[in-house]
Amino acid sequence: xxxxxxxxxxxxxxxxxxxxxxxxxxxVDGIRVCVSDQGVxxxxxxxxxxxxxxxxxxxxxxxxxxxxxxxxxDHFSIESAGTSSWVTRSTEVRFRGWMGxxxxxxxxxxxxxxxxxxxxxWRLTLGGT
Numbered sequence: 001x002x003x004x005x006x007x008x009x010x011x012x013x014x015x016x017x018x019x020x021x022x023x024x025x026x027x028v029d030g031i032r033v034c035v036s037d038q039g040v041x042x043x044x045x046x047x048x049x050x051x052x053x054x055x056x057x058x059x060x061x062x063x064x065x066x067x068x069x070x071x072x073x074d075h076f077s078i079e080s081a082g083t084s085s086w087v088t089r090s091t092e093v094r095f096r097g098w099m100g101x102x103x104x105x106x107x108x109x110x111x112x113x114x115x116x117x118x119x120x121x122w123r124l125t126l127g128g129t
Contacts, residue, residue, distance in 0.1 A: 013110040014038040014063050016118055032056055039063040046073070053077050065107060068100035069093060 009015045014036035022031055032043045039062040047055030058072040073092040078085060091111055095104050 009037075009113070012064075013113050016114055026050065026054075031059075036063060041072075043074075047075070051078060051080070065103070065110075068095055068097060068103045069107065070096040070100070 015038075017035045017037060019032055019034040022033055026045065026048045028045055028048050030045045030048070032045055034041045034043065041061040041063060042059045043056040044059050045055070046057050047053055054074075054076040056074045058069075060066075061069075071092075071094040075090045075092075077088045079088075080086075093104075093107060093111070095101060095107070
């Protein structure tokens with residue numbers, strides 16, 4: 001990733017490295033693997049309409065939040081007009097136990113930081129401003 005070292009990553013937020021499709025093919029029920037500096041999240045692809053929308057659901061992770069996150073789902077909507085595209089990401093997180101309640105705010109902040117970091121890098125990689 002091309003963006004500089006953000007100070008919040010120094011407080012334990014996993015820093016994204018890459019996401020990949022192990023089968024090299026995007027399809028519903030396929031697998032997507034996202035790698036961070038703290039571990040891996042394996043996701044099942046729940047929606048795949050290339051260039052329009054994508055959906056993913058966490059299957060397993062070894063990143064520390066696995067203790068209190070019961071489920072994690074992402075949805076991307078992509079809208080294109082001419083040479084511009086807009087990507088909207090929504091994430092649904094369900095927590096478990098009292099630790100989940102206690103960590104929900106920290107997880108929300110962490111996800112915002114990670115998603116902003118990734119979107120900034122997409123923008124820089126794709127030549128946006």
